[in-house]
Amino acid sequence: MPDYMPHTEAEIESMLAFLDLASIDELFDAIPKALQVTGGLAMADGAPEPDVAFEMQRIAAANRGAASRLVCFAGAGAYDHEVPSVVRALAGRGEFVTAYTPYQPEVAQGMLQAIFEFQTLISRLYGLPISNASLYDGAASVTEAINLAVASSKRQGVLLSTGVHPTWRSVVKTFARGTGHEIIEVGLVDGRTDLASVAGREDIGTVVVPQTTFLGTLDDLSAARALCDQLGAVMVVVSDPVLASVLKSPGAMGADVAVGEGQPLGTALSFGGPYLGLFACSAAQVRRLPGRLVGETLDEEGRRAYVTTLRAREQDIRREKATSNVCSNQTLMAVTAAIQLGWLGTSGLAEVAARCISSTRHLAEAVTAIDGVELLLEGVPVARDVAITTPLAGEVLLERLADEGFLGGVALSALVEEGDGSVDPALRERTIVMSATERRTADEVERFTTAMATVIR
Amino acid sequence: MTAGAAPGGRASSAPLIGNDREPTLFEMSVPGRTAYQLRTTGIPVRPLAELLPAELLAESPTDIAEVSERDLVAHFTRLSHRQFSVDLGAYPLGSCTMKYNPKLCDTIAAMPGLADVHPAAPASMTQGWLELMVELEDALCEVTGMAAATLQPSAGAAGELTGLLLMAAYHEANGDRRRRVLIPDSAHGTNPASAALSGYEVTTIPTDERGLVDLAALREALDADVAGIMLTNPNTAGLFEEDIAEIAAAVHEVGGLLYYDGANLNAILGVVRPGDMGFDIIHMNLHKTFATPHGGGGPGAGPVAVSQRVVDFLPGPKPTRLEDGTFGWSTPPRSIGRVHGWHGNTLVLARALTYIKVHGGDGLRRVAERAVLNANWLRRRISEHYPAAHDRICMHEVVVTGTALKRATGVRAIDVAKRLLEEGFHSPTVYFPLIIDEALMFEPTETESLQTLEALAEALDRIAVEAHEHPDEVTAAPRTTPVRRVDEARAARTLIPTEDARV
Numbered sequence A: 001m002p003d004y005m006p007h008t009e010a011e012i013e014s015m016l017a018f019l020d021l022a023s024i025d026e027l028f029d030a031i032p033k034a035l036q037v038t039g040g041l042a043m044a045d046g047a048p049e050p051d052v053a054f055e056m057q058r059i060a061a062a063n064r065g066a067a068s069r070l071v072c073f074a075g076a077g078a079y080d081h082e083v084p085s086v087v088r089a090l091a092g093r094g095e096f097v098t099a100y101t102p103y104q105p106e107v108a109q110g111m112l113q114a115i116f117e118f119q120t121l122i123s124r125l126y127g128l129p130i131s132n133a134s135l136y137d138g139a140a141s142v143t144e145a146i147n148l149a150v151a152s153s154k155r156q157g158v159l160l161s162t163g164v165h166p167t168w169r170s171v172v173k174t175f176a177r178g179t180g181h182e183i184i185e186v187g188l189v190d191g192r193t194d195l196a197s198v199a200g201r202e203d204i205g206t207v208v209v210p211q212t213t214f215l216g217t218l219d220d221l222s223a224a225r226a227l228c229d230q231l232g233a234v235m236v237v238v239s240d241p242v243l244a245s246v247l248k249s250p251g252a253m254g255a256d257v258a259v260g261e262g263q264p265l266g267t268a269l270s271f272g273g274p275y276l277g278l279f280a281c282s283a284a285q286v287r288r289l290p291g292r293l294v295g296e297t298l299d300e301e302g303r304r305a306y307v308t309t310l311r312a313r314e315q316d317i318r319r320e321k322a323t324s325n326v327c328s329n330q331t332l333m334a335v336t337a338a339i340q341l342g343w344l345g346t347s348g349l350a351e352v353a354a355r356c357i358s359s360t361r362h363l364a365e366a367v368t369a370i371d372g373v374e375l376l377l378e379g380v381p382v383a384r385d386v387a388i389t390t391p392l393a394g395e396v397l398l399e400r401l402a403d404e405g406f407l408g409g410v411a412l413s414a415l416v417e418e419g420d421g422s423v424d425p426a427l428r429e430r431t432i433v434m435s436a437t438e439r440r441t442a443d444e445v446e447r448f449t450t451a452m453a454t455v456i457r
Numbered sequence B: 001m002t003a004g005a006a007p008g009g010r011a012s013s014a015p016l017i018g019n020d021r022e023p024t025l026f027e028m029s030v031p032g033r034t035a036y037q038l039r040t041t042g043i044p045v046r047p048l049a050e051l052l053p054a055e056l057l058a059e060s061p062t063d064i065a066e067v068s069e070r071d072l073v074a075h076f077t078r079l080s081h082r083q084f085s086v087d088l089g090a091y092p093l094g095s096c097t098m099k100y101n102p103k104l105c106d107t108i109a110a111m112p113g114l115a116d117v118h119p120a121a122p123a124s125m126t127q128g129w130l131e132l133m134v135e136l137e138d139a140l141c142e143v144t145g146m147a148a149a150t151l152q153p154s155a156g157a158a159g160e161l162t163g164l165l166l167m168a169a170y171h172e173a174n175g176d177r178r179r180r181v182l183i184p185d186s187a188h189g190t191n192p193a194s195a196a197l198s199g200y201e202v203t204t205i206p207t208d209e210r211g212l213v214d215l216a217a218l219r220e221a222l223d224a225d226v227a228g229i230m231l232t233n234p235n236t237a238g239l240f241e242e243d244i245a246e247i248a249a250a251v252h253e254v255g256g257l258l259y260y261d262g263a264n265l266n267a268i269l270g271v272v273r274p275g276d277m278g279f280d281i282i283h284m285n286l287h288k289t290f291a292t293p294h295g296g297g298g299p300g301a302g303p304v305a306v307s308q309r310v311v312d313f314l315p316g317p318k319p320t321r322l323e324d325g326t327f328g329w330s331t332p333p334r335s336i337g338r339v340h341g342w343h344g345n346t347l348v349l350a351r352a353l354t355y356i357k358v359h360g361g362d363g364l365r366r367v368a369e370r371a372v373l374n375a376n377w378l379r380r381r382i383s384e385h386y387p388a389a390h391d392r393i394c395m396h397e398v399v400v401t402g403t404a405l406k407r408a409t410g411v412r413a414i415d416v417a418k419r420l421l422e423e424g425f426h427s428p429t430v431y432f433p434l435i436i437d438e439a440l441m442f443e444p445t446e447t448e449s450l451q452t453l454e455a456l457a458e459a460l461d462r463i464a465v466e467a468h469e470h471p472d473e474v475t476a477a478p479r480t481t482p483v484r485r486v487d488e489a490r491a492a493r494t495l496i497p498t499e500d501a502r503v
């Protein structure tokens, strides 16, 4: 009976005696007998840790696509970045990992200061004065941004660029079932949001555009700002935090709210979670901010101290009138991001961004030299992702590349639904999105290109 | 009753060297200093202006902070020393189930083969992950008595919102538009907040003198406009809703569904199942019941399980066991759609499955038994100074009231909570549930020893005596912590949310 409970049989006896109970079962007398489980749960008995570790290793070994087994050229919202030992060691400290939400600030200054540093970093990257302490993931952040923007504009119409990651758009549409927001998806023309298609639609109070689309192209944020001015709409920009270090920030481009996926800041690929929802906004929107916010203040003796603030927005106080229902967030990933950014520093983050952009271009040039492999969008600059078409169905190509030792990218047919405005329907089946991070080498790209040429032939 | 061994959960011996303020990363920064080291790639880095339109490029890269690796380690290590955690000592924070988080689970979650899998990798390359998720879904359904589950929601609140959208989809499929959700006044704030986001109006149901849902008031509120009720059972007062069968029958009778807030599932593992109580939709907090660490505020995971009649509406794509024994993805026929950007907080799911496998069905029942035993032992042990709001057998947590103490001494629940920090224990939850005056909610969990509970009780006794003799000593607490009470009003009045906002 291996477990983590300290009770000896003698202690259980004495505790029951203290309670004037004859058996443990009497503790549950308030539960109607007819409802109680009889004969135990239909599941295996417990097993010692080493047995479980072996079993979990077997399961892990069945993941052929792990980046430790296949060289990873997949991106599309999740990236294979360097996470050094120092970041893993610090982020894995038990004090950070096993704390709860900082409800008692006197014994939570560690977490609170780390979150304050995180908020500062995200505020700088996004060029906006306010950042919250994190949301669940990029999809949750864009959903919350829309909730904020609709509350602010008091108009239900939401322009959502199809350059925003397809699964995030699915999430937005799911939650719009509850809020009643009208989500108007707008297609891409040459990798940019087709803003002209909604000219004059005054029911739109929110415009959501990506700084870089999930296909890697750069959207026209100036045009989006102009549209927002014309409609009196709130401008929400989805921004990759790595690219944000070298591009003009969302704030500088006029965004009222900037959101993104913080996974590239120190969180492993992890099969998709836990990731990190980033959320920044202008000072004018701070009282509509979803989630927790840490502020600097003083303690009774005038010492600098940190505390969660503007709490009257939150669900535990405001209940059904709260700005959001979020309670638990992804603080550990936020602290991890602060540590990773501290490790990278100003020049390190800029170098990672430059390498991602350069290496993805290098990759694109290499593979498009193969007969039959073409860019999805010829002559359109891309940042850290690039979409290519090949003679093979994307999913078939990826299977064959895996046999050669590569996770070759993400098949669009698996990512976007048929009829999605982001891509020419005739090409969807044969398109994959690829990415090369700062970890990919010239040798890997060369071998990958050879493998692709072979499997296509 | 005093045991001999020293209490393992009392953190009063933790050394904190000095009490200077810790500089921020930015204050430690020295221009030109670096820590990072990247792989040698052999791919030349071209000037960005050659690759991207110049008008989109920033003039200079974002200013981060420039520190050495050595200073980075020192800084975050010192910050960690300013942080209470389960690893450090007992954390009886009610409603949060701050049990010990087994280290094995961390090792599993960091394993190559799990931690380094791209979320868009095809199913043929992620068979292990799919199997893990299917197995976890099966285990959670067995524990809760439900038919199927989604593992996508990232936390309890996300589970609530998902569950309420499922409720709405179910009614809609029956051509039934219902506008109201019933929620007891003892409920957690996320319940009404989630209801609002799913488009429902909230009708609050009062609590009766037993501390349970007022059955008469509930019956009164029920009609064909009620989509369902959200219940926590045991409820937030730590009491089992004894009338659950009657409640379920009454709600079902008007065509409503029952939603179960699983925050308190720890109390009933292997004892009674929400499905058998009549619930149709439930969420679990894996970061409570299944010991996945809370990370200082998250990540959690809030899987939602449903009864047969709601199965078709579950979010997709769902990990699925295929007929040939392999695993794939499938989307339920009338799915509400995705509720997560990928597949959920997957590494949290891996930790939870590991915990479940170590405990097994037998161990999970022991978890509930000992959690409830510990809470009841503490309830009686501290009852002289801290009477329970409802003095009878509780479940995994006990809510005591400081009303009498406050009246006699002026010392409030928050003061007791702060003074307890000096004694080496994390505070209980205070002022929740909102309906109990001067509430102090203790949830010792099953992983604290009798010696630790005794030490906690002795500390509470000392505080009560002190409150009568020297109330100023109690209200002055805490004095031994890295900072003393913080000025929350000032934080809100002169908002400084970033280093750059300082004047």
Ligand SMILES: Cc1ncc(COP(=O)(O)O)c(C=O)c1O
Binding pocket: A326, A327, A328, B095, B096, B155, B156, B157, B158, B188, B190, B191, B232, B236, B261, B263, B264, B285, B300, B302
């Ligand atoms: C009773 C109850 N319901 C719901 C929640 C919300 O869960 P989460 O923080 O995971 O969103 C909590 C968490 O504190 C809770 O205690």
